[in-house]
Amino acid sequence: MKIYNWGKTIIISGVLKYGAKFPSENILTRKFGFSRETVRGALENLEKEGLIERIRGSGTYVSFKIEETSKKKVGLILSYLSDYFFPRLYDGIKSIMDEENIQIELAVTKNNLNEEAYYLEKFRNMNISGIIVEGTKSSFPNPNVKLYENLIQKNIPIIFIHNHYSNMDFDSIEMSDAKCSYELTKLLIDNGHRNICGIFKYDDIQGIERYRGFMECMTEHDIIINDDFIRWYSTKDFDYKFSKSSLNSFYKKTKYCSAMIAYNDEIAYKYADFLETRSEKFFKEFSMVSFDDAVLGDRDFKIISGIHPKEKLGRLAARSIIKMLNDNDWINNNYSYRFPVAISEGNSVKKLVEK
Amino acid sequence: MKIYNWGKTIIISGVLKYGAKFPSENILTRKFGFSRETVRGALENLEKEGLIERIRGSGTYVSFKIEETSKKKVGLILSYLSDYFFPRLYDGIKSIMDEENIQIELAVTKNNLNEEAYYLEKFRNMNISGIIVEGTKSSFPNPNVKLYENLIQKNIPIIFIHNHYSNMDFDSIEMSDAKCSYELTKLLIDNGHRNICGIFKYDDIQGIERYRGFMECMTEHDIIINDDFIRWYSTKDFDYKFSKSSLNSFYKKTKYCSAMIAYNDEIAYKYADFLETRSEKFFKEFSMVSFDDAVLGDRDFKIISGIHPKEKLGRLAARSIIKMLNDNDWINNNYSYRFPVAISEGNSVKKLVEK
Numbered sequence: 209m210k211i212y213n214w215g216k217t218i219i220i221s222g223v224l225k226y227g228a229k230f231p232s233e234n235i236l237t238r239k240f241g242f243s244r245e246t247v248r249g250a251l252e253n254l255e256k257e258g259l260i261e262r263i264r265g266s267g268t269y270v271s272f273k274i275e276e277t278s279k280k281k282v283g284l285i286l287s288y289l290s291d292y293f294f295p296r297l298y299d300g301i302k303s304i305m306d307e308e309n310i311q312i313e314l315a316v317t318k319n320n321l322n323e324e325a326y327y328l329e330k331f332r333n334m335n336i337s338g339i340i341v342e343g344t345k346s347s348f349p350n351p352n353v354k355l356y357e358n359l360i361q362k363n364i365p366i367i368f369i370h371n372h373y374s375n376m377d378f379d380s381i382e383m384s385d386a387k388c389s390y391e392l393t394k395l396l397i398d399n400g401h402r403n404i405c406g407i408f409k410y411d412d413i414q415g416i417e418r419y420r421g422f423m424e425c426m427t428e429h430d431i432i433i434n435d436d437f438i439r440w441y442s443t444k445d446f447d448y449k450f451s452k453s454s455l456n457s458f459y460k461k462t463k464y465c466s467a468m469i470a471y472n473d474e475i476a477y478k479y480a481d482f483l484e485t486r487s488e489k490f491f492k493e494f495s496m497v498s499f500d501d502a503v504l505g506d507r508d509f510k511i512i513s514g515i516h517p518k519e520k521l522g523r524l525a526a527r528s529i530i531k532m533l534n535d536n537d538w539i540n541n542n543y544s545y546r547f548p549v550a551i552s553e554g555n556s557v558k559k560l561v562e563k
Numbered sequence: 564m565k566i567y568n569w570g571k572t573i574i575i576s577g578v579l580k581y582g583a584k585f586p587s588e589n590i591l592t593r594k595f596g597f598s599r600e601t602v603r604g605a606l607e608n609l610e611k612e613g614l615i616e617r618i619r620g621s622g623t624y625v626s627f628k629i630e631e632t633s634k635k636k637v638g639l640i641l642s643y644l645s646d647y648f649f650p651r652l653y654d655g656i657k658s659i660m661d662e663e664n665i666q667i668e669l670a671v672t673k674n675n676l677n678e679e680a681y682y683l684e685k686f687r688n689m690n691i692s693g694i695i696v697e698g699t700k701s702s703f704p705n706p707n708v709k710l711y712e713n714l715i716q717k718n719i720p721i722i723f724i725h726n727h728y729s730n731m732d733f734d735s736i737e738m739s740d741a742k743c744s745y746e747l748t749k750l751l752i753d754n755g756h757r758n759i760c761g762i763f764k765y766d767d768i769q770g771i772e773r774y775r776g777f778m779e780c781m782t783e784h785d786i787i788i789n790d791d792f793i794r795w796y797s798t799k800d801f802d803y804k805f806s807k808s809s810l811n812s813f814y815k816k817t818k819y820c821s822a823m824i825a826y827n828d829e830i831a832y833k834y835a836d837f838l839e840t841r842s843e844k845f846f847k848e849f850s851m852v853s854f855d856d857a858v859l860g861d862r863d864f865k866i867i868s869g870i871h872p873k874e875k876l877g878r879l880a881a882r883s884i885i886k887m888l889n890d891n892d893w894i895n896n897n898y899s900y901r902f903p904v905a906i907s908e909g910n911s912v913k914k915l916v917e918k
Contacts, residue, residue, distance in 0.1 A: 321790035348771065351778045351788040375775075410765055411795070416703065420730075423706045433706040435676035440766070440797065448803065 211250035300522020365532035388514035389421025400560030405437035467495035512554035566605035655877020701726035720887035743869035744776025755915030760792035822850035867909035
């Protein structure tokens with residue numbers, strides 16, 4: 209299903225356009241690490257749906273044409289598209305836009321401000337009706353203020369998802385990050401854990417909020433946070449901070465921790481994999497909680513995670529921007545929403561038995 | 564003077580106590596990189612003032628006794644003490660405390676939250692009348708809230724310097740960091756610079772504010788900030804982010820920049836030294852602005868820098884906490900102050916001639 213979803217997303221979203229070469233079986237096998245049979249099955253399904261065409265002796269090509277019509281267009285700025293839970297978020301948005309016969313104009317920033325600036329300029333020069341934005345480097349004041357102001361002057365409604373900027377006043381649809389983090393931390397404490405380490409992202413307001421919830425829960429339970437147990441990273445720092453040597457040094461500092469709260473499931477499973485190779489015994493006794501409920505791969509180990517509403521959030525964002533398109537006073541009306549806390553099942557939290 | 568000041572500070576502040584061994588000539592020569600004559604001169608001056616005693620064949624010892632009296636005590640929490648402008652800040656505080664016959668109880672955190680927690684606990688269990696605090700990791704919500712609340716319950720007045728916490732409501736004495744950054748950036752722009760790179764600190768609210776001022780000035784002049792030109796670091800990341808290989812990669816990304824705004828003079832001169840070894844020609848044409856006006860070493864190159872009020876800020880902080888000690892309603896009265904922008908002379912900004 210993973211390859212199928214990935215392929216469908218990059219084709220329907222227009223990342224790979226009609227006639228473009230689609231990755232070969234060999235490349236996909238290497239990229240996803242699934243068996244050749246699985247890859248072939250996914251390609252067959254994509255072909256059945258008319259998304260790709262396999263031409264013997266030549267290769268596989270995209271056979272799906274995005275209609276270039278006079279449809280209403282809504283801009284969608286996301287940090288990522290084809291990985292993690294993003295395909296499901298996109299599906300949610302797409303399903304509503306399709307119902308309303310609205311075309312999505314897609315932009316992917318990789319959390320880079322230059323990309324955000326580029327797409328905001330592009331949208332201004334297009335006939336775009338509204339924009340759904342996931343903010344870039346949202347923990348810092350945003351330098352593209354003027355570009356946003358230009359769009360407002362053209363009366364183009366804008367709604368944020370996941371986050372928002374401290375130096376602008378847009379409505380946003382978000383998770384209850386701090387509250388969710390509070391509940392996850394409480395779960396660890398209720399299971400006897402006090403030495404809890406954490407990895408958080410500092411260039412994203414969700415990272416700061418998730419730290420805040422953790423911090424407030426620890427404080428309320430009179431547990432002092434050990435500074436050496438906290439690790440901050442950013443999009444730019446990622447490769448360095450998750451290199452083996454860097455993780456090793458964090459592992460050594462947190463040897464007396466019995467649990468971890470991780471910024472999201474990507475990080476959590478990355479650290480779990482590292483731990484397992486480092487010390488299987490330690491890993492077996494170690495507890496973890498995390499965010500987004502985006503299960504990665506097939507494992508026995510399922511992390512208890514704050515649930516990201518995925519399609520649901522996508523649908524609500526799409527419905528909200530559509531309402532805003534028909535609301536002359538969108539700028540004064542409230543379209544913000546916080547999804548209540550929901551926490552997934554899992555087997556990643558163990559009761560700590562005092563020795 | 565540097566060794567003398569350093570020695571005096573660590574003795575008078577009680578870091579090295581009466582009878583403790585003072586570093587030898589050899590060690591000081593290595594530590595500061597001055598000549599043996601300079602080191603000897605400094606030691607002679609310290610001896611003349613009765614701060615140290617040199618015993619032939621044995622070594623050098625601290626001969627200054629801090630009076631252990633029933634004096635009123637004020638706690639002072641600083642991130643650093645013996646480097647940068649901190650001795651001058653300390654001198655300012657000390658001068659007022661001496662006038663008022665108040666003893667300083669000193670704590671140095673190195674921007675580590677464990678140290679902050681340790682000293683706050685210690686102060687609670689001591690007979691302390693008030694506290695001057697430089698916040699630790701001030702850009703993040705602070706986890707030592709309860710320790711601060713305990714002190715308030717004991718009616719111990721607290722005032723912050725340099726920064727403050729977003730999740731507590733204390734008065735603070737600060738520089739106008741964002742405004743100062745705006746003016747420094749404007750100076751660069753007025754001299755024709757548009758491709759400006761920046762290095763900022765992310766675990767300190769001063770870092771975020773200095774970024775904000777830079778960002779607002781760029782935005783107002785319709786210059787879009789290039790994400791690749793911005794580098795963030797923290798206390799924990801320092802060694803990695805200022806390693807030669809890491810600076811090299813930043814240098815390559817910013818080759819088309821004609822100017823830089825640096826978080827402070829320590830960083831600015833560090834980068835200047837790096838640039839000079841990397842490409843003398845580039846360095847000669849490169850412009851820099853920075854903060855704190857803490858000249859480091861003797862150089863031809865003097866960076867234009869936002870002036871930190873040093874002794875002045877120290878004296879104001881001391882006077883404020885003393886007033887608060889005599890104010891039953893200190894918690895409701897306003898003791899906050901922002902020093903107005905002041906910018907130093909220097910030769911680090913060159914007019915950019917279009918080629």
